[in-house]
Amino acid sequence: MPKEEFKSGFVAIIGKPNVGKSTILNFLLKEKIAIVSPKPETTRDNVQGIITTEKFQIVFVDTPGIHQPHLPLGKQIVKKARSSLSGADLLLVVMEATSGICEEDKRLLDLVRNTEIKSILLINKVDAVKKSRLLPIIEDLSVNYTFLDIIPISALSGDNMDIVKDKVLENLSAGEKYYPDGQVTDKDIKFRISETIREKVLFLTRQEVPHSIAVLIEEMAQRQDKDIMNIRACIYVERDSQKAIIIGKKGSMIKEIGSTARPEIEALVGKKVFLALWVKVLKNWRKDPRALDMLGF
Ligand SMILES: Nc1nc2c(ncn2[C@@H]2O[C@H](COP(=O)(O)OP(=O)(O)O)[C@@H](O)[C@H]2O)c(=O)[nH]1
Numbered sequence: 001m002p003k004e005e006f007k008s009g010f011v012a013i014i015g016k017p018n019v020g021k022s023t024i025l026n027f028l029l030k031e032k033i034a035i036v037s038p039k040p041e042t043t044r045d046n047v048q049g050i051i052t053t054e055k056f057q058i059v060f061v062d063t064p065g066i067h068q069p070h071l072p073l074g075k076q077i078v079k080k081a082r083s084s085l086s087g088a089d090l091l092l093v094v095m096e097a098t099s100g101i102c103e104e105d106k107r108l109l110d111l112v113r114n115t116e117i118k119s120i121l122l123i124n125k126v127d128a129v130k131k132s133r134l135l136p137i138i139e140d141l142s143v144n145y146t147f148l149d150i151i152p153i154s155a156l157s158g159d160n161m162d163i164v165k166d167k168v169l170e171n172l173s174a175g176e177k178y179y180p181d182g183q184v185t186d187k188d189i190k191f192r193i194s195e196t197i198r199e200k201v202l203f204l205t206r207q208e209v210p211h212s213i214a215v216l217i218e219e220m221a222q223r224q225d226k227d228i229m230n231i232r233a234c235i236y237v238e239r240d241s242q243k244a245i246i247i248g249k250k251g252s253m254i255k256e257i258g259s260t261a262r263p264e265i266e267a268l269v270g271k272k273v274f275l276a277l278w279v280k281v282l283k284n285w286r287k288d289p290r291a292l293d294m295l296g297f
């Protein structure tokens with residue numbers, strides 16, 4: 001029997017903010033690779049999640065939502081999303097059953113229609129709607145667009161997620177190994193730590209602090225006396241009022257951010273962590289090219 005060829009490919013996960021792209025990536029990877037947030041547009045940077053076996057390597061690319069740019073940061077996000085399409089061998093286009101198909105989805109569908117790249121449509125969050133609402137949505141999309149498949153899924157409960165992986169594999173071609181065995185993401189440890197902190201800030205402060213925060217890891221150092229990693233991170237905000245919210249009454253909020261982020265960071269670095277968090281105001285950093293550069297955008 002002829003030896004099976006090694007398969008590989010880049011699979012871009014695209015969709016408007018909040019449809020569950022990062023949750024899908026994390027489920028497929030069985031590990032927290034990208035942060036998840038109930039607020040839209042928390043992923044600013046493409047994040048790759050890599051699955052490697054003896055037979056294949058799939059590189060999933062989690063992309064920020066495609067939307068109308070109105071800020072320099074927004075512009076950069078759209079540019080990055082488009083650029084991730086150009087390198088993709090396959091697209092996972094994500095919509096959510098809960099909101100139905102809206103204007104933003106249609107814009108995305110047009111973008112997909114105009115590419116040559118094979119695409120699979122995922123209708124996520126089916127756990128949150130009745131089946132009777134789902135069927136007309138699927139029917140409409142299967143009549144008007146050409147997808148390899150339309151799969152209703154729940155990235156929260158895992159419904160149909162094994163089918164997603166099978167379908168992706170089915171549509172991969174023979175190819176090289178892009179990353180060494182064992183590497184699960186293209187992002188380094190500092191990025192993953194800063195994202196973990198950002199996730200906790202977004203989650204814990206809810207509506208009060210919009211996406212105008214950035215986290216910079218200023219120091220990571222192994223302690224000499226004990227097997228503990230000292231990590232100092234700074235949370236940048238745009239206004240004094242946001243700084244006050246993040247610090248909280250007598251420091252209660254920043255303390256909670258630290259205590260929820262620390263266990264996840266310890267899992268990432270594989271040892272105990274001493275986490276020192278600071279908050280600084282950097283006025284209008286999202287519009288300031290030098291600040292964007294410093295914060296790694
Ligand atoms: N009910 C439900 N919620 C989901 C599902 N997948 C994701 N979510 C939630 O949707 C929100 C946005 O998810 P996220 O992965 O950050 O979306 P992204 O912006 O597309 O990356 C989060 O609050 C998730 O917990 C799902 O299958 N069912």
Ligand SMILES: [Mg+2]
Binds near residue numbers: 021022035036042043
């Ligand atoms: Mg995301």
